[in-house]
Amino acid sequence: MQRRFDRKSFDRDAFETVLRRRFFLAPAFEIYGGVAGLFDYGPPGCAMKNHLIQLWRDHFVVEEGMLEIDGPTLTPDPVLRASGHVDRFQDYMVRDLDTGACYRADHLLRETLENRIAAMDRKRTDVQEDRLRSAMETCLQRIDEMNQEQIAAAYQQFDIRAPESDAPLSAPYPFNLMFQTQIGPTGTIPAYLRPETAQGIFVNFRRLLDYNNGRMPFACAQIGLSFRNEISPRAGILRVREFAQAEIEHFVHPDRKDHPKFNLIADLELILLPRKEQHAARSREQMTTVLLRAAEAVRQGIVDNETLAYFIARTQQYAQMIGILPNHMRFRQHLESEMAHYARDCWDLEVETSYGWVECVGLADRACYDLQAHSAASKVDLVAYEKFDEPRDETFLQITPLKRVIGTKFRGETPQVLEAIEKLGETERAQLQQQLTDQDQVQLGPYVITREMVTIERVNRKIHGRSYCPSVIEPSFGIGRLLYCVLEHAFYNRTGGDELRTVLALKPAIAPVKSVVLPLSKNEVFEPVIQAVLHALAKCRLTVRLDESNVSIGRRYARADEIGVPFCVTIDFDSLVDHSVTLRERDSMEQVRGSVGDVVRVLVELVTGERSWTELVSTDPSLKPFTGQQSTSAVEDGTVCEKPTQSA
Template sequence: MLPKYIQNPKIKNALLAFCSRKYTLFSSPMAATEECLRKTLTEKVAAVEAQGNAVRALKAGGAAKSEIDSAIETLNSLKLEKAAAERSLLGGSDSREAFRQAVVNTLERRLFYIPSFKIYRGVAGLFDYGPPGCAVKSNVLAFWRQHFVLEENMLEVDCPCVTPEIVLKASGHVDKFTDLMVKDVKSGTCYRADHLLKDFCNDKLQRDLALPADKVAELKHVLATLDDLSAEELGAKIKEYGIVAPETKNALSEPYPFNLMFQTSIGPSGLSPGFMRPETAQGIFVNFKDLYYYNGNKLPFAAAQIGQAFRNEISPRQGLLRVREFTLAEIEHFVDPQDKSHPKYPEVADLQFLMFPREEQMSGQSAKVVRLRDAVSKGIVNNETLGYFIGRVYLFLTSLGIDKDRLRFRQHLANEMAHYAADCWDAEIECSYGWIECVGIADRSAYDLRAHSDKSGVPLVAHEKFSEPKEVEKLVITPVKKELGLAFKGNQRMVVEALEAMPEKEALDMKAALESKGEVEFQVCTLGKNVTIKKNMVTIQKEKKKEHQRVFTPSVIEPSFGIGRIIYCLFEHTFYTRPSKAGDEQLNVFRFPSLIAPIKCTVFPLVQNQKYEEVAKQISKSLTAVGISHKIDTTGTSIGKRYARTDELGVPFAVTVDSTSSVTIRERDSKDQVRVDVDKAASVIREVTDGQRTWEDVWSTFPHHSSASADD
């Protein structure tokens, strides 16, 4: 809340001018205040980490008990200060939950979204978007198309949601797209096992201030290696920590795999099995050959798709963040594996933002601001094209209104990476639920196209023609499937895939080890363990031959956007409250940028007057003609209440008709108003909502208008 003295117009305007210079990424002085609170919280987090390290060092060094106790007392005080800073950042709420509930209540009451099938008590993990929610989603997707499809000249496709089993068998989803599930042994309620363990560890770390250093390290190690745990190891941890069913406190079953895809059948016979797609990417991969031809048989090129995806979540929670049907926007950028440079990389290379490489995660450090150019040149980010898309994702999210200080790019740990991936980063956004993965940006190597080539028998390859024949040396990895089948039986295919996907250096090291020792230990990520490969199971050799062209399987850089998750985080990042004119209640405001606001403008006759209503209709017609979404409110409600209603919908501008020759235009966050001729109102609104001019420019161009009723 802004102090009362800021309501003085002179002080308020001076502060606005200051903020427009100092905090150019924010739309109001309150956002600048949030920035200060965010910096304070960052300092407190760093202090807690430093003091925690100091306590551990004292214990390791055998310091006196009094010295250790004093250091622990300081650590606990710093943790309390950190918690207070978090509460301040959430608008003075007692907890993240209270802030979240205020946001969710507003969203549901104003029909941004509601539980699906509400009159039948709903279904967990399914939600309907109401009118303003649909508009926000539509605007986000329109900007996504502008920012990626149009600016990058991508090929957009639209593939069916129903997918034949053979396609998802080839991609690995039928066998591997599973989560480990546990059941309440009495009620039968199902839970995702890793989520229960993750929640237990996080809760223990956050709430138990006196936790010994060795226990803190143990819990952090469990969190870091969670994706590596087998069903048996996960079950053992759940028993060790005494984790029970959250609602009933009953015992839990042993973890067992559950495939997350919705199964169906295609056609009336039921003999053609299929699934509702869990992602949109496979539709692009199976169309690669035709898309490559459409692009003139040239690389690189990118294909994009927006569509629904379906995952039968075990225990949906966190509102829009974990649902069973959702919208994905995915890009598959096909590139020569020998040249992953990008011609537009210099345009983003100097961007600086929070990055969280795996080394910092494993050593317990925090994310730090890094220049993208440095991350790529040091090899932290694998290649230029991957770096380019990380930069473009950053620009996309911050343009939508995501707070840059609550956005970070986290590199996947080794245990999270698929065996075929060269590198993978998640754009994570912080909200009241913590850090949420909203965009994945991965270098998937050539795995997907190879998998579909093998299964379908259709080569999904690219060609580079030589001006004259070349003698080339190629590394050929030939798994002996008969011997592998005898040794690994049902796991044969996963071992074969892992061998074929080996990088050249690893393959040559294996060849040397097999020749000297006769066998070698080999990690198969999809099995989650090492296997013993013997000399008779694989042939690795280099062959020389003359070729007129190079035939290769392209690598794929894949940015994948969870649109619902981005939108929910956007709701939280743009929500704030301010006092009513009377000061007896807090009014809700969504600080949406004009780019994604559900309604760009409202038109209000000041009072119910025929002449004013005619002017309002005239302005409405002009706004429609220039494509500006708007709403007329001719109710007899006070102008202050009408402003408050539209502020709660995030409408950035309001036109108030109080004469037949000129009107006022009000900006939502500053509540400042300017007076504009009736025939210029629509063009001014169009220019400022389209980004052709700023509100500061409008404020300096037109006469200012002050009205007590404007100060809600």
């Protein structure tokens, strides 16, 4: 049975209240009034984030045998100039000409038009208004692809004004999203906080290839902070100014993008939203995905190549592993107009949330763009070498300088002349031959070269290999966005008691606290069993908490459910007699009973995912069903579980 997520009925207020109250997340520097777009992860949020990163590292770096590096976030100007970020990493902004308030131009345009259309929906309109409405709808569909001029034209056409003051707005102008600073005391090294971790991998390409003993293809990952100075951050932690990224750069021969492990995922059904289906649909929200085996997606040319499809498949596995609901995720292909000119193919993992579909992972075939850009700017060749299976014959124009003639003419400058001839490329050699044929002499820098100074002949040679610039396939993960989507998908209300109780159906592997230990009441007699349980769990390195506060078991279960604790261990008076305890599963609220040793053993198996709860209940001979303590709680009695799950 699959859990479902309903965006329309999602109670975001209740959800956000839980996140703040239980300190998953809170606005940073709140006692000083806070700063938009900066958040603190409190203990449960921080633990979940660490789990997401650890699972990511296991799933991608360790299992795929990738390299991993860790470089600085401070990045000097030339690096980000070469990558294009200094010139092009920008959003368009409009400024309220009265108050000076700034707005992101596309967001304000979208909101204003949506509001106006909504207002029209509520009253009858005439023909002229119908025409305006249709113009606005067309504009809305195109916003994401508009350039500066087009946005400016739309602002004029629809007479967009400042939302707070109704004042006129400046024309849209670009605002660079990088945080700028200066390195060193003299202020002569302008630098930025990196907008992505990827560049730190590209600039290390040579060292990485060396480390990999020159073997291609290979992948390198980096997990770390990136920064974007958003114009007006909103949407909680979906749009923030500082965030953890996990990026992979998979370097591959541009003509051979097959993947050695493709067969392992060839039959996996990918949840795809290809270009064609997007063109056919009326709006982004009403698009239907197609389920396609990875091998079929590549065969039909829908996904450009095996390596890209391999990473889409592995990303889909990861997303499900951490608790994204498959029915509420999709890989959306970029439209041609969305892609950079050099990109071959791009897909975004989008997850459905109460804010709509949210991009959490970008997967792009960026061809040779990045390495070529850094090669050109740094004057350092970022290339790999391929040895041909068979040596190839190649003819080329050989120009041999006659040193005696040149020496007589140029004397002390002879070495420079020889070097200038030596350095000529294939095209230049052909030009030189042509000019010497036509005019008997040719200007080479400051030197005049004549026919008698060189011999020119076309010769054959064996070529054993060549250098080439690798292509890059880049999966790029936003850890905070994934974390947020996991939390929304996990959140549900449990009805049946006298008050609303919320639950987080987090997978055991990412739950911040794996188990809460609860004595039936605050009583010293329980102490030895409590210590025995805590000691046994600590030895297994499980994060557990003890809750011996003086409230009912039911209320304490609810408190644990609220932060997604998957299993509670309860100690009652029978525990004193036979050293048995109960184990309660969060979503089914089923309980089993067994000895401390057996319960701790299965708890480890449940948390590591070796066994599921259903399997355990039906098969483990050392545990027996238990219904004893439920009467202490109204909610636990005859409860209706609104959204049953099989997450454990």
